Structures are given as structure tokens and as C-alpha cells.
Amino acid sequence: MNAVKTIFRNPPLLTFVLVALVWLVASFTLRGFGAYGHLRYLLELAAVIGIAAAGQTLVILMGGIDLSVGAVITVTAILLPLISPAWDPTGLVGIALALSIATGIGVLNGAGAAYLRVPPIIMTLAMATFLQGLLVIVAGGSAVTVSNPAVILLGQSRPLGVPSGVLLWLAVSAVVLILIHRMPIGARFLAIGANPLAARLSGVSLPRNTLILYALSGFFAGLAGILVLGMNRQGYVGIGDPYLLTSIAAVVLGGTSILGGRGTYAGTIPGAILLVTTTALITVVNASPGWRSIMFGTLILALLLVSGREARR
Amino acid sequence: MSAVSSSGWLYGAIQRRRNRGLGGLYLVVAAFLILYAVLFPGILSVGGFSKFTQNWFPLALVTMAQALLMLNGGITLAIGPLVSLGAVIAATTMDGMFGVPGGILAVALTGLAIGTVIGAIVAHLRLPAIIVTLAGSFIITGVALILLPRPGGFIPDWLSNTLAGHTPVAFLLLVVVLLLWKAFLATPLGLGIYAAGDNPVGAFRSGVPVERAKIAAFALSGLLTALAGLFVAAQTGSGDPVIGAPFTLNSIAAAVLGGVGFLGGKGTMRGAICGSLLLSVMINVMFFLGFPPVAQYVAQGLIIVGAVAVPELLKSWRARR
Amino acid sequence: MTDQKPLLEARQVFKGFFGNPVLKGVDIALRPGRVHALLGENGAGKSTLINLLSGALQPDSGTIAVDGKPVGRFSPAAARAAGIAVVQQELSLTADLSIAENIGLGAFPRRFGLIDYAELHRGVREVCAMVGLTEPLDMPVADLALGRRQMVEIAKALYRRPRVLILDEPTSSLSAHEAGILADVIEALRDRGTALLYISHRLNEVQALCSHVTVLKDGGVTADQSLSGIDGEGLVRLMVGRETGDLFPPRAAANPGVLRIGVEGFSAGLVRDITFSGRAGEIIGIGGLVGQGQEDLLLGLYGAIPAKAVKAEVSGKPGLPADVGAANAAGLVYVPADRKHEGLVLPHSIASNLILPSLGRLARNGFRDRAAETGLIAELAKRLTIKGDVARPVQALSGGNQQKVALAKWLPLDPSVLLLNDPTRGVDIETKREIYLMLRGFATEGRLVIIASSDTPELVHLCDRVVVLREGAVAAELSGGAISEEAIVGAAMGVDRKGAAA
Amino acid sequence: AANCIKGDRKAPYTVGWANIYSVPTWMKQTEGTIAAEVEELKKAGLVKDLMITDAQGNAQTQIQHIQSMIDANVDAIVVIAGSSNALDRVISDACDKGIAVVNFDSLVNTDKVTAKINTDSAEWGAGAAKWLADQLGGKGKIIVMNGPAGISVSDDRRKGAQPVLDANPGLEIITETNTEYNAAPAQEAMTSLLFANPEIDGVLSLGGAISAGSVMAFDRQGREQVPVTGENARQFLELWKEKGLKGWATMQPNWLGALSVYTAVQALEGKDVPAFVKVPLPVIDDSTIDSYLARAENFPADGYIYSDYDQALFDKLLAQK
């Protein structure tokens, strides 16, 4: 009884339990769903969302939002093959360059939000529009197939049977969780998210933390872009689009308040898995597109009823 | 102060005061409108004006729908699908037994009903609006796809010509909607939506029915959105189960551009409308300036950021002096 | 008079939050034509009790009775219909709505279903005149200083023409002048037969206004009696339950040390071109009517709003701090008046709030040192007698305890200058004593304490020097024996001869 | 003369290219052929200006753009419709103004255009289904992968396949899925389908890069490749060769754009052009794939290898009745 109570009081844990339940039920009712290979693949897909949502979680915790995540993923996936220098056999230089670009985009977002006082939602939306313009220029370039060995390794290899993407996600999770819960800066993000005025008067610098956060968000989106590129071996325009809403949905499904100040990445992790699981579940059901869409929405709503109760105001 | 206490004084003074902070946006919008009129003087003719306002009208409606919720401390991601569903229902019911009035009624009721249900879920089950409406958006899309799996359906020509012909009916409708909004905002429930968005506990303690206000906000928002869908159907002469998709993000962008805050209670409808007008007129101005697509994207981003940043910077620069 | 039938009663009410009982069988009866005081320490359950009386909360058991008849489900709307109004601490206002709309909220006069703005205007103007609110009625509440908002809150309650008026610490951010206006209003209402419940931690007001008292302690009523024949000390004894000493610590011998803050031609916000200085070991009070630039002076010195000065020296360095970080680095800290919005991160735990300014300092190799943090938090909680689990959200603390948290979080920084904006607002008398003692201690240790206060006795008895602001300028600078309530209020109102003996 | 043409417009002409979304690679390639064609026509003194708009996927914005083109009085409008019905009214307005309107790829409903140019989507679906049925000897379990729901192109292709599927009752459709015409979502969906269905005999994929995604899913899960249909996406053709697939593909040539500009100018010059220009669907199979791959390097890696074209081809297509 007490254990049940603990679970219900702990949104991340609750979401994990939900994921497990969905997996169990689906495995028993749908042939092949619970196959090890399939679950592994779902985790791999969740890794992309999870990594993109890492930055999104941080930004949302601080009371912001990043609508440029999808565009940054696309830009990274398209640019990386173009900018990977041929003389570097490891491909790491290309990765570093691509990540710096992604981080730079994040810094610009942060600067707009911090110094121009543009609401983050507008700043990052405008940034996404800029990046579309950039894509009009660079897309259709002739070298979009990735030959970068490090990227391919990341997208294709499975050390000890675990996809590298999942390993990368584990590393990202560890870093983000430490950042939020074990470093001073995490407590500052949360304070800003809950009450920016009080945080500022307590000596927390808003511009600095805003810059850092959006930079991190850009960085993680870039990382997700590289992983997607590796998994598909090719970038194309629009490859990042699905990750904008899913990254936000994963964060909110994980119990983090969209208004900031409350939540943790520990909830986003199962949130991401829950999303891909639901999508996969709907995919294998044979129904018309309309009915599949309805089922997907209903399922999300039903899961939300269990996990997403907002704390009393 | 008491000297000017004619009966309308307080209302007028409050209304004037609410323009505060919007001066910059008004200027930007006015500048774009003037630029547009210079580039295309035809806008000053009845036909040109009608066409321009028709293209702006649905965005204005959904922006109002979004702003209404944001003022109440909510948000909706179901705008686009609900526009589509409104269009689909209009296009599938108007050749039915009850004709055009039946169709309009069906659209309005659908919007109200969907809004009410979402509002009730958000208010009573205390679920975050953003994700409830996200889930709702899938369900609504599904319904639209089932009703009309591909673009089609029927809208009588006379309706299309009345609403979206060469007369400024759309603009007049917008004026009517705005007047209705003003009237609504002058009801206790209307102000309650505002108050409950800014300070729910305080509003509750003051006797505002906070939950009812929230449901009302969602219901009205649903109604406006579905009616935008009806207009789109009339404008295009048909229904399309996915035509509304881009409206979701655009409605949020327009509202925020117009100074409506994320956390509730902050902002004004007039600002939101200006935001939507800016987004709309910007498209035409960029066309007449002959921008190639790359420049369109870059300029669009710059205009959006600039419209918010420049007034803000001016303000802080003035404060510093 | 007092044997008239009670208008509003609580009978044996119980209320707890998440299993923690707050009220354990409390009775209270409000009778017409009587000002009833409700006393108790911070967290005793006063606000909870009035939330029950006004329908904002439901009792776990026990009944609320109106006109002797128990009411079933009581809601704020039902309470209003029954003629009950509450003055909450700036809690129920909507920042973006105008003063008039805020006052009418929940009780709008209507015509054809629309708000009748003309009628609203009439009614609002009347109540505003009563409480001395002279701001334009179309002004958004966001533009008002804290104390003025409190007046709006009072006007809002009056607007409802209540039979029962409950005031929860209505004067805690009001200066003596505004508090006097309120007292007149209360007396007028009482004479008209209104039943009043008055909560305050300023016992002199209670003594002056109230004729009956209920004291809450540990969830129960420890006294329910007439106030006639009880003096100030008796009141304290009733509340605290034992004999207490002086509220204010003795002043130290005046020997100011080095210059900590010196500004000339200083302007920030409302403050225009003033000269001001403070030395180590001083407690300087900033007085004046509500909203004359006291807060802007502190915020400007703290680098939190744009400020400029012809000449400035802060902590031995020339120039004003550029931002809050710089101010902290220079040894300045600031405790805001509006603790809920500016001082605290309400939904976060007591612990997180206490540790926020010290996070960087305590970190080791970039990581948080949990052991050190826990130790520090425990020490702070002990030092300021913040009882209970520090993992609770500060939101769940009573107002006075919240104030302690807002102050305590700065102590680990070992500040050399403390800028305090009404630090004892809403704080109970015992805690006030502790805070005064602590502030005096700080001064003795060679720190500079600058304290803006709406509580005039505090300025008179605690401070070594008092600067009275009026319309952003220094109206008077008083020190030593020249500090008196009359001098301060006089200067604040502008009836004073230039700064008596400075 | 041709539809819409009134004969009062004189060379050199201004051409408006009302694109629905310029960012995807297929669109970029298409714009490339348009720009090249315009260069040719400029040299011939027939065109003076090309105005390009990008509706960013928003049919509503596209209406606004076309309205602006009418306002700017361009001589020709070349358009890919963002919705098969939504543009009907604005396009017939353009036609009424004597503007040469040439619509290709995604077609509008109205016939008030100068010409529509397209391949036959129903034929596409039928051809793909036919090939797959032949490959499987008329029986087996197949998966249908189609483009987004609610779009007429995907619906038309799917409908075209249906008669063939009906004629082959031995073909069992185990699941149908809709995704964007992109590789990643297709790969994602197919992977889940692979696990749920141990037996799959063929994949009926109806366009874009969906086939590439499907093949990659089989590959990554170590499943044996099955016969698959598709389009001329370079990635798919390369995988086909690399994995030795049994494959079939056709294409939507990017030069439909160039042809459309050419057609518009021809019509303005007073030539009679057919109201519907049907462009035959080429078949890419094992016998022709090498000729496509030989030119692969000239095309973007995520692009489409289209067949060669020249003016002679255009004239021949326009000569059909």
C-alpha cells in the first residue's frame, strides 16, 4: 500500500511504471511487439527524443521553451556531412564543428531572450524560421550522405548488443541529472523557473543562466541531430520536424510543469519511451488513418489521466 | 478626476490605459500597412481591401481563440485540427437537410462542445492544458479524416461569394467579433477569465467561479476556432481535413507577438489582433518587395524578433536615461 | 451591545493540511458593532481560520454558522452573499486589471448582464475616498506599490458593504498615516454595527481598536475575553503565555565606523538626486508614507534597478554596483518587502530557498556539497527558529515564518551591508524581538543595517538614524533624541520644519 | 486560344512561381528546373522576371500569395497546390484576369486554369500494384506504405492501386500505414511492422523516400528483403542496386516545373495548349536503373534522379490532344 503511494507521489517513477505496463500489455496482446529486438529499437528511437528533450527539459524548467529544436536537428544533420573535413579519418572534427554550430544557434536564442527581452517562444520560433532560410541555401547540396565514420558508428553499432544511441542517451541522462540535481546551476535554473524576480534578487544572474541554458539546448538538439543522421545514414530537410512537439510532449508527460520551476529529467526519460511506444503501438494496429489518429490521442489522454495530474495551485 | 466623471469615463479611461506598452507594436503595424499601401495602392480599393482582410480574417480569429486561453493561463495546440474539422463539417453538412444554417449551427456546436470538453478535462481533472490539447489535436484530426478522407465537400457558391467575395464582409465580421469580445470582457465572467488567469487563488477568494471561467474560455476558444474553419471552407469553397495545421503555431506566435504572456492575465486582445495583422501583412509586403524565398525566411524572422525587441529596447533605454 | 447575536461563528472547527492538524476545535463568534481581535503566533492558524469563515476553505469538521444558522457548503461567493468580506494581504488582486475593476471583482454591479461601469465608478470612488486612495481608478494595480495595493484590498472589502469584515494583517505594509485612516474607517464601520475581525501583529493597534480578543495557540483557543482593562503587557502575556522583556534591544553607544555607503546626487526610480551615507555599526531607518521611493532607494543601491549618482562609494570602492551579483560581491544583501513575489521561491522547499544564495560558495569542484548544505540549513533553521521539516515548500509556511526564511538565507554570506525592506512585516511579536536583537547584533559586529519600514515604532526605537523620504527626496534626517513618532510622521506628511536637529 | 488567355499580354512576361514549400529537396530541384527554363526564355526575350513565393506549407498563405500575384498583375502563375480544393477560388480569379495559370504536380479541382500538367496518380498506384502482384504471383502478404493522410495525391495513388488489389484476392494487405514522404518516419514505422509481422512478402510503397526507409528497416533488422515499389529517390535507387532488390519505381519528374513555365509562355504567345498535359510515367526497373544511377552524381544525395528533358520533349507533350 505504501509502495503504491510512493509511486503515485513520484511522477517519474509513475511514468516508468506506466511504460512497463504498456509494454507488458502490448507484448501479450500483439505478436512480436515485445520481442527483445523491438524493445531495443524502441529504446533507440526514444534516445533521439530523449536527447533532444534533454535541452528542452532544462529550458522548460527555467520557464522558457525552445521551438527551434526541430530546425537545429535538421540543420545539424544536413550540415555535418558538408562540413566534415576529408582529412580527418575519425570524423570527430566534423562532429565537433556541427555541435559548435548547434550550440552557437542556442547561444543566439539565449542572447535574444536575455538581452533583447524577446519572449523565448518568439525568439526560438524566429530562429527556426531563420534556419529554414539557411536550409533553402544549403539543402540539396550534393554531399548529404554521411561518410563520417564516427557518425555511422554512433548510428549503427551495438556494443554488447546495446545500440550506441542508447548508450549516448545514458551518458546524456547522467550528465543532465547531475546538472539538475548535483550542481549549483541546476538549483538556479529551477529557482528562475519558479520565480525569476526572487531568483534575480537572490543574486542569480538571469542573462548568464539563460545563455547557458539555451546553449545547452542547442547542443543537445545538435547531438540528437547527429544521432538521427547516423541512424538514417542521410540527412534531409524535415528530418528534425517530428522532434519539436515530441520533445515538448516527453517533458510534459514526465511530469515537468510547462510553466517552469518544477520537474526533473528523470521524468522526461520515461516520457520519451512512452511516446515512441504509443506510436509503435498505433502503427501496428491496422485501421484507417483517421481511427489511428483518434486511438493515439485517446491513449495519450488516458496515460495522462494516470500520470499527469497537476499539483494543486 | 471627479470633474470628468461622466458615466462612460471610467470604462473609456480603462480602455485607453490598456493600450500601454503596445505603442511600439502599433507603430510597426502601421508602418507595414503604409508600406503595403505604397507598394500596392490597390489595397485602398474596396476589392483589394476585401481580399486582403479575407486572408487575414481566419488568422485573426484563431489568434483570438489562442489569446483568450493564454489570458486565462492556458494554451491550446488543437487550433489547427479544429480549424480543419470546422471546415470539414461545413463542407459535409451544407448539402444536407438543413442547408447552410444547419451547417453553420453544426460547426458552431462542434466548436463549443469540443472546447467545453477539453476545458472540463483541464479544469476538473487538473491536467496540463498543453498536453490535453495535444492529445485532443490527434483525436480531432482523426475525426476530420474520417468525415472527409481527402479534400472535397460542398459549399454553396453564394455563401463563398458573400463571405469571401469582393465585398469587405470578412472585415465587418471581424469588427462584429471584436465588439462581441469587448462586450464579453465587460461581463463579470469575461473579466473573471482575466483575473483567474493572473491570480487564480485570489480570484477564487474574490468569488470568481474560477473553474467555470476556465471552461468558458475553452468553449469560446473552440467556437472561434471552428468558425475560422467555417470561413476557410467558404473562402476555399471546400473542406480539407488538414488545411488548418499551420494555424496552431501561427496563433501562438501572433498572440505572443501581440504581448500576450504565457502565464495568464498578461496582455490584451487588441495586441493579439495586431500581432496577427503583422504576421499577415508581412507576407504581402515581402511579396511586393520581391524577396526571394531565402530572404522571406530571414526577413520574417527579423521582423518577428524586431517587433518585440525594438520596443523593449527603447523602453529600457528610456528608463536608463 | 456584546450580547447581540453573533453574525458569524465558527463552532468547534477542525482543519489540517496533509494530515497536519492546524485548528483543533476552535470556536469564535463575531458580533455586530464589535471589533474582535484574533491573535496568535506566526503559523497559529489565524489565516486558516478566516479562510474557513470566508468560505475559501472547508473545515474538516465543525460548522460555520451565519446568523446562528449553520451553512452547508460555504464558498467565497456564498460568503459574499451573506455579507462577509475579507481583506487579504495583497493576495486577491489581478495585476493587469485597473484599481476599479479589482475592487469590483466578484461583486460587479450589472446592467443587461454587462458590468455597469458608471455604477462601479460611483461605488468605487466612494470607498476609495474612505481609505484615501487618490490614484486614478483606471490605473492597473501592477503600477501600485505594495502598501497602496493593500489599500485597494481594503477598499475592495468595503465595496461589498459587508456586515462582517475580516481584516488579515491589514496594516502590515501600511505606514502610521495610512494605518490611522484605516482605524477611522474601522471605527466608523463598528459604529454602524458591522462585525469586525482584526488580525494584527502590531499590538498597539489591537489595543487601540479592539474590544474583544481570541487567542490561538497550538491549534486551540487559549483566551476568548474582553480586552477592557488589559494593557499592552497584558496583551503580550495573553499571546505568548508568559512574561516577556522589552521588544526593542537597547541602543549601543554611537560610534559609527568606516563609511560603507556614501552617495551624492543619487537617483533611482522615484528617488531623485539625494545624498545619503551610512557607516559600519549603524542602523539607519528609512521612513515616509507608503511609496515615496523607499524601495527604489534600496533597490538602486542593490543594483537591481538602473541607478546613477554624481559620486558614489560602496564598500570602499567607487561607483554603484552594476547588478545584483556585483552588489552581493560587495557585501550587500537585500530582503524585499513583498516576500511572496520577490523574496521567496514559494513552491520550492524551505531548504532550497535557504541555500539559494550560498549555492556557489558551498560547491566543491563544481558539485553541490550535500553534507555542507544540510549542515548550513539546519543551522539557519535553528538560528531563526524555523520549526519543522525543511523539505516542505515555503508556500506552506505562515507569513511570519516565510519572512524568517527570506532573511535567513542571506546570513551565510556574512554581509557587510543589509538592505531590509520592511523585514518585520507580518511577523509575530516574539519573532520581531528576535529579529531586532539580531539586527542590533549585526550592527555591533560592524555591519551597516539600512531598514525601510512602515512600522513607525520600529524606526523610533530601533534605529540610530532615520531618513524620511517624501516624493523621492529627503524630507528629514533625524538622529538620536530627535527621532520621535511625531517628527517622522510630520516630516512624512510634509508639515515639518526642515529636519529638526540633524 | 488557350484557357484564360485574352491575348492582351505582351512579351516579355512576368512569371510568378507560387510554391507551397520551397525547402524540401524535391521542391528545390523543381525550382532549379524552373529557374533554368526562365533563363532560357529570358534569352529568347520572352520572360523578364520570375517572382518566387514560398507558402511554407500553408495553403492559406499560398492563397494570399496568389492573390498578391494577381494584385501585382503578373502574366503567368505556375503553381503546385497546397490543397487540391483550397486554391480553386483564387485561381479562377486569376484566370478571369487573363493570367496564364499552369498547375502541376498537386492539382486543383477547378478547370479554370490554362493547363494542368501531371502524371496520372491512379496509373501510378495501379502500375505499382500490378508489378507487385506479378512479382508475387498474385498471392502473398503485403504492407501498404502511403504518404500523409488527407492529401489528394496519396489518396489518388492508393485508390489507383485498389482495382488491381481487388483483382488479386490472393494478395493480403496485413497493414497500411501513412507517413510523410520521408525516409526516417518510414523506417520507424516499418521496423515496428516487421516485428509485428513475421511474414511479409512484399511492400507496396507509393512514393517519395518511403521505400528507402522501408528497405533500411529490413536491412537493419536483418530481415530478408522483399519486392518493393517506389519512386526515383536517389537513396532508394542506390539501395536497390546495393542490396540487389527486386524493385520497381516510377517518377514525378522535377521538370514538370520547367514544362509548366514553358507551357504558360506558349499559351501567352497565343499557342493553343491542351487543358490537361498528361506526362507519361516512366518505369524504372532492373533494365533501366543503371541509366539512372549513371547520372546519380548530378543529383543531391537526398534528391530525385529525374529523366532528361529538352524542348523537343516539351513540344511533343504539348502537341498531344
Ligand SMILES: Nc1ncnc2c1ncn2[C@@H]1O[C@H](COP(=O)(O)OP(=O)(O)OP(=O)(O)O)[C@@H](O)[C@H]1O
Ligand atoms: N494550504 C496549505 N497547505 C499546507 N499547509 C498550510 C496551508 N495553509 C496553511 N498551512 C499551514 O497551517 C498553519 C497555519 O497557517 P496560517 O497561515 O493559518 O497561520 P497564521 O496564524 O495566519 O500565521 P501568520 O501570523 O504568520 O500569518 C501553518 O503552519 C501553515 O504552514
Ligand SMILES: Nc1ncnc2c1ncn2[C@@H]1O[C@H](COP(=O)(O)OP(=O)(O)OP(=O)(O)O)[C@@H](O)[C@H]1O
Ligand atoms: N503547501 C501549500 N500549497 C498551496 N498553498 C499553500 C500551501 N501552504 C500555504 N498555502 C497558501 O498560502 C497561505 C499561507 O499564508 P496566507 O497567504 O494565508 O497568509 P499568511 O499566512 O497570513 O501570510 P501573510 O502574513 O503574508 O499574509 C495559505 O492560506 C494557503 O492558501
Ligand SMILES: [Mg+2]
Ligand atoms: Mg496569516
Ligand SMILES: [Mg+2]
Ligand atoms: Mg501572516
